[in-house]
Amino acid sequence: MTLNLDEAKITAEVLTTALPYIQRFVDKLIVVKYGGNAMTDPALESSFARDIVLLKTVGMHPVVVHGGGPQVDNLLKELGRQSDRIDGMRVTDKSTMDIVEMVLGGSVNKSIVSLINKHGGRAIGLTGKDANLILAKKLMMEKIGADGIAVPVDLGFVGDVVSVNKDVINMLIASDFIPVIAPLGVDEEGNTYNINADLVAGKVAEFLQAEKLMLLTNIKGVLGRDGEVVTGLTPKTVDSLIEDGTISGGMIPKIQCALDAVRSGVKSAVIVDGRVPHATLLEIFTNEGVGTLISRDLDLLSN
Ligand SMILES: Nc1ncnc2c1ncn2[C@@H]1O[C@H](COP(=O)(O)OP(=O)(O)O)[C@@H](O)[C@H]1O
Numbered sequence: 001m002t003l004n005l006d007e008a009k010i011t012a013e014v015l016t017t018a019l020p021y022i023q024r025f026v027d028k029l030i031v032v033k034y035g036g037n038a039m040t041d042p043a044l045e046s047s048f049a050r051d052i053v054l055l056k057t058v059g060m061h062p063v064v065v066h067g068g069g070p071q072v073d074n075l076l077k078e079l080g081r082q083s084d085r086i087d088g089m090r091v092t093d094k095s096t097m098d099i100v101e102m103v104l105g106g107s108v109n110k111s112i113v114s115l116i117n118k119h120g121g122r123a124i125g126l127t128g129k130d131a132n133l134i135l136a137k138k139l140m141m142e143k144i145g146a147d148g149i150a151v152p153v154d155l156g157f158v159g160d161v162v163s164v165n166k167d168v169i170n171m172l173i174a175s176d177f178i179p180v181i182a183p184l185g186v187d188e189e190g191n192t193y194n195i196n197a198d199l200v201a202g203k204v205a206e207f208l209q210a211e212k213l214m215l216l217t218n219i220k221g222v223l224g225r226d227g228e229v230v231t232g233l234t235p236k237t238v239d240s241l242i243e244d245g246t247i248s249g250g251m252i253p254k255i256q257c258a259l260d261a262v263r264s265g266v267k268s269a270v271i272v273d274g275r276v277p278h279a280t281l282l283e284i285f286t287n288e289g290v291g292t293l294i295s296r297d298l299d300l301l302s303n
């Protein structure tokens with residue numbers, strides 16, 4: 001086969017353009033949350049897996065936390081069941097919990113692991129129950145009633161993260177594995193909890209003091225009142241956008257966990273469109289990035 005010099009030159013140029021970004025992120029921990037809505041198309045799934053393998057190959061430490069809400073919905077539907085959501089959280093009774101565990105800890109986790117491994121990575125799948133990776137407690141939620149008084153809402157087996165056993169993740173990273181984490185947690189009595197995957201990703205990033213938290217979803221970023229992508233968000237702006245309903249549903253826990261992560265020491269958090277091929281690489285290997293950025297500096301300024 002003869003060398004196509006023009007093509008080879010382009011490849012060399014692309015590689016040298018990537019050099020400063022590789023230097024910036026080498027040895028750094030990047031937590032990537034892969035939302036169930038971004039797992040819609042086999043070509044996109046492959047491009048996600050290749051991006052993760054590429055980050056690892058050039059010396060970064062990606063940790064994947066995945067969702068799978070729509071995949072849980074699909075199985076519930078097949079079984080003739082459904083579940084309610086309150087502010088983006090699935091109300092989870094005991095039998096729904098069993099289905100959630102089957103889907104998130106089983107089929108979804110293993111298909112991401114297989115895909116990364118197929119592209120040459122060394123992914124290892126685990127749920128928050130393995131080695132007590134994610135210690136959880138029941139999530140307490142309140143809703144303001146029509147009379148303005150807060151009333152507790154019981155979401156069943158929905159959990160909040162108490163702590164993340166970072167030694168387990170660090171040990172896997174040190175052995176060159178790519179951890180792929182399903183958002184389930186366990187409490188001290190051994191009860192299993194269904195935890196919003198954004199929340200788990202944020203806490204994993206926080207406990208590991210990650211360089212970046214990347215939340216891949218099915219929208220261009222956080223949309224403001226006129227439908228434009230907003231960036232450089234502060235807690236105050238977020239609160240007012242939630243209050244007037246501009247930010248709703250699944251975007252509420254997403255933006256809140258991004259804010260919490262940067263407040264707790266993660267350098268930056270981004271909400272990016274996982275429907276764009278190579279969204280992960282575009283975010284790491286460009287100055288501008290894509291989507292909505294929430295950075296520590298901006299956050300500190302607003303406090
Ligand atoms: N202001 C907003 N900006 C962007 N998305 C929003 C906003 N308010 C609500 N959403 C909804 O939040 C969804 C993303 O949350 P979710 O469905 O939980 O995603 P994922 O499954 O990726 O975690 C978007 O698809 C959109 O429908």
Ligand SMILES: CC(=O)N[C@@H](CCC(=O)OP(=O)(O)O)C(=O)O
Nearest residue numbers: 035036067068069089090196197
């Ligand atoms: C409590 C709660 O809502 N848990 C989520 C966990 C999965 C998830 O978060 O998936 P996505 O990221 O794809 O939305 C659920 O049961 O759907």
